[in-house]
Amino acid sequence: MPATVAAIAEAITMTDPSVYTRKIAAFCRMLRLEGLTAGPQETADACRILTVVGMEDRSRVKTALRTVFAKTREEQETFERVFDGFFVSEEAMRRQAEEYAKREREMEQARRQTEEELLLNGQPMDFDDRQREAYATMPPEERQKLRSFMDRYKESAARNPDLYSNFIHSVFAKSILEQQMLMEDAALGCGSADPELGLMYRDISEFKDTEIPKAIAAIQTVAQQINGELSAKRSRGGRGGKLDFRRTIRKGLETGGSFYRLSFRKKRHRKKRLVILCDVSGSMVQFSEFALRFIQSLNHASESSRIFLFSEELVEADVFSLENMDKFRSYVKESGTYGRGTDVGKALQKLCTASPPVLNDATTLLVLSDTKTVDLPKALQALTEAKRLSGRVLWLNPIPAHKWQYLRSAQAVASMCHMAACNDLRSLSQACRRLAQLQD
Amino acid sequence: MKLEELKQKMDEAHYIYDDTLATVLSVALELGRPLLIEGAAGVGKTEIAKVMAKALDRDLVRLQCYEGLDESKALYEWNYQKQLLAIQVNMGNQDADKLTRSLFSDEYLLERPLLQSIRSEKPVVLLIDEIDKADEEFEAFLLELLSDMQVSIPEVGTIGAKTVPFVVLTSNRARPLSEALRRRCAYLYIQYPDVEKELAILRAKLPHVDDQLCAQVAVAVHKLRSNEAILKKPSIAETLDWAAALDALGVKELTPDALRHTAGFVLKNSEDLEAVQQLDAGEHACHCGGHCGGHHHD
Numbered sequence: 001m002p003a004t005v006a007a008i009a010e011a012i013t014m015t016d017p018s019v020y021t022r023k024i025a026a027f028c029r030m031l032r033l034e035g036l037t038a039g040p041q042e043t044a045d046a047c048r049i050l051t052v053v054g055m056e057d058r059s060r061v062k063t064a065l066r067t068v069f070a071k072t073r074e075e076q077e078t079f080e081r082v083f084d085g086f087f088v089s090e091e092a093m094r095r096q097a098e099e100y101a102k103r104e105r106e107m108e109q110a111r112r113q114t115e116e117e118l119l120l121n122g123q124p125m126d127f128d129d130r131q132r133e134a135y136a137t138m139p140p141e142e143r144q145k146l147r148s149f150m151d152r153y154k155e156s157a158a159r160n161p162d163l164y165s166n167f168i169h170s171v172f173a174k175s176i177l178e179q180q181m182l183m184e185d186a187a188l189g190c191g192s193a194d195p196e197l198g199l200m201y202r203d204i205s206e207f208k209d210t211e212i213p214k215a216i217a218a219i220q221t222v223a224q225q226i227n228g229e230l231s232a233k234r235s236r237g238g239r240g241g242k243l244d245f246r247r248t249i250r251k252g253l254e255t256g257g258s259f260y261r262l263s264f265r266k267k268r269h270r271k272k273r274l275v276i277l278c279d280v281s282g283s284m285v286q287f288s289e290f291a292l293r294f295i296q297s298l299n300h301a302s303e304s305s306r307i308f309l310f311s312e313e314l315v316e317a318d319v320f321s322l323e324n325m326d327k328f329r330s331y332v333k334e335s336g337t338y339g340r341g342t343d344v345g346k347a348l349q350k351l352c353t354a355s356p357p358v359l360n361d362a363t364t365l366l367v368l369s370d371t372k373t374v375d376l377p378k379a380l381q382a383l384t385e386a387k388r389l390s391g392r393v394l395w396l397n398p399i400p401a402h403k404w405q406y407l408r409s410a411q412a413v414a415s416m417c418h419m420a421a422c423n424d425l426r427s428l429s430q431a432c433r434r435l436a437q438l439q440d
Numbered sequence: 441m442k443l444e445e446l447k448q449k450m451d452e453a454h455y456i457y458d459d460t461l462a463t464v465l466s467v468a469l470e471l472g473r474p475l476l477i478e479g480a481a482g483v484g485k486t487e488i489a490k491v492m493a494k495a496l497d498r499d500l501v502r503l504q505c506y507e508g509l510d511e512s513k514a515l516y517e518w519n520y521q522k523q524l525l526a527i528q529v530n531m532g533n534q535d536a537d538k539l540t541r542s543l544f545s546d547e548y549l550l551e552r553p554l555l556q557s558i559r560s561e562k563p564v565v566l567l568i569d570e571i572d573k574a575d576e577e578f579e580a581f582l583l584e585l586l587s588d589m590q591v592s593i594p595e596v597g598t599i600g601a602k603t604v605p606f607v608v609l610t611s612n613r614a615r616p617l618s619e620a621l622r623r624r625c626a627y628l629y630i631q632y633p634d635v636e637k638e639l640a641i642l643r644a645k646l647p648h649v650d651d652q653l654c655a656q657v658a659v660a661v662h663k664l665r666s667n668e669a670i671l672k673k674p675s676i677a678e679t680l681d682w683a684a685a686l687d688a689l690g691v692k693e694l695t696p697d698a699l700r701h702t703a704g705f706v707l708k709n710s711e712d713l714e715a716v717q718q719l720d721a722g723e724h725a726c727h728c729g730g731h732c733g734g735h736h737h738d
Contacts, residue, residue: 037619037623039623041623042623045471045473048470048471049467049470049471052470053443053463053467059459060459060463063459063460063463063464063467064463064464064467066627067463067464067467067468067626067627067628068467068471068626070627071476071619071622071623071625071627072478072622072627073478073629076627076629211668213668213669213671214668217671258524258528259524260520260521260524
């Protein structure tokens with residue numbers, strides 16, 4: 001009975017505290033690597049609690065340790081993953097080892113095949129190891145497509161290597177780049193197991209129609225949080241003011257000169273204006289709708305904001321026409337900006353030269369765009385001018401930050417102004433919280 | 441307290457729990473850590489503190505948090521008006537030093553829930569409800585109490601706990617809490633109960649209500665919660681109210697009519713009521729998940 005033997009062995013090891021303290025210490029290191037706070041206090045608590053709970057019941061151990069180490073719902077998710085990876089049964093470990101060995105064998109075979117396939121005119125194509133690895137993980141049908149493409153142009157490449165080699169290389173490079181992006185998405189765990197958490201972490205552009213009401217409800221909840229935080233901050237500002245002597249003395253007269261009730265001064269509050277420049281070209285509509293809804297839910301940001309929609313043209317939007325998704329879409333279509341190309345430079349130029357002026361020192365310019373535009377140099381020049389005219393420029397980009405390295409326009413804009421990645425609701429809410437704080 | 445003992449006490453308090461909840465409570469008690477409970481509104485966070493007070497046979501001291509809550513409302517306050525009167529009455533009767541000393545004595549100290557909980561002769565359960573509604577400064581102020589079980593009053597000095605309370609903090613996640621506060625607490629996230637647990641709660645809290653009706657209510661509430669069109673999900677308290685209302689009306693079965701007439705007990709905004717009416721026009725309006733056996737679908 002191997003299970004009984006294993007249980008006895010475990011029971012024996014449990015009598016020696018050094019065994020499980022070492023195990024817990026190693027587990028804490030794993031948790032720290034995953035970004036959880038597992039300090040000496042938590043480690044000591046975990047050891048202490050294990051002596052009470054014991055190691056017999058795996059799910060009880062998991063719950064007890066989760067209580068100690070995971071301090072948010074998100075951390076609980078991470079904890080579960082690390083725990084399941086660390087405290088595995090013997091059988092599971094064997095299974096994992098077998099799967100790993102099988103995967104390695106497959107990878108080795110794919111690597112050899114890659115070496116053969118990435119040959120052009122008998123010479124290896126100019127790709128680094130990471131790119132070759134990405135190529136090796138591509139689905140067979142994608143690789144087959146590339147091989148067919150190579151076969152088609154092989155003879156031409158042999159005749160005119162300078163012209164065709166570069167062309168073939170660029171086609172391969174594009175496919176490999178797309179595969180690298182997919183691999184990064186997979187590594188980031190974009191599809192979370194928890195449906196509610198998943199919605200917050202999933203790419204906004206991937207939302208299905210049925211999920212939109214839920215996403216909007218999530219936005220409203222987060223906006224409510226932000227509003228709550230700011231109003232709490234503001235009320236603190238008032239209460240913490242200096243003693244108002246004049247009022248206190250005047251009230252004191254009612255009680256024969258004794259100051260029974262003290263009055264305090266309240267700070268005056270001045271708000272900044274917000275100008276939102278919103279890209280509504282094709283793929284940007286869904287993101288823009290969510291972002292605008294978010295911003296409009298923020299009391300402090302929305303009260304004094306102006307919204308401009310742009311694609312190839314710039315149109316000022318009527319705030320009341322953007323109340324819900326249907327209205328927003330029909331408004332965008334009527335404005336004549338929907339589904340056209342993107343010209344950020346033209347939109348910014350028009351905004352800078354508008355009369356009466358839209359931008360000044362007291363305005364924050366917020367751009368909602370993926371930075372993809374025609375005539376990038378013109379866009380950057382106009383952005384410089386907009387930055388000079390307005391108090392602050394913020395850019396919300398629906399493309400995740402780890403992909404900016406592949407986009408020249410994103411890199412250039414990020415170097416010129418503060419750009420936040422807002423590909424999912426969580427990052428969008430973080431950016432909006434920051435925006436509301438700046439506006440307050 | 442051992443886990444089995446805690447489970448027994450919670451059984452005696454007629455509280456429906458699962459193994460995870462019992463283990464977390466036992467861990468928090470064993471480590472002497474405050475317990476931070478997060479979850480949507482109406483999942484039963486506050487109830488846990490009440491049950492723990494019952495199970496541990498302790499008094500419950502409750503501090504309800506809100507925007508602008510400060511130490512004068514949570515910890516202590518000097519009775520300023522009484523001090524002022526004492527100065528006026530005793531002016532010239534006592535020596536000045538003695539008067540000043542007496543002004544900062546227990547006689548003029550108004551104890552608020554936090555101070556009350558650590559100065560109590562018998563240990564209590566301290567419930568700090570909806571901590572997310574309080575300001576960040578208040579959170580920082582709580583750190584001393586939560587980690588060292590002591591508070592500092594400038595005029596008096598540091599006051600240590602006579603007895604250590606079991607502290608329960610609840611949060612609806614209206615704003616993120618600070619890392620420092622979280623680190624000092626054991627953590628529990630609770631979700632809405634599944635159908636079986638909700639049915640068990642209905643049976644325990646409303647033993648006089650017909651079992652079939654309870655089952656239909658539990659299933660219907662579960663369906664409402666999983667319906668994406670419903671924005672404000674029904675809480676456990678609302679489920680209980682609904683079942684009690686149906687019972688008071690003499691309803692034996694949850695028909696579409698009964699649902700329409702009593703939906704206000706479980707759905708609290710017009711959009712949700714409209715959403716249910718739209719569904720009602722659809723194929724299986726009572727959300728009974730087929731449990732009704734199709735009796736009312738004539």
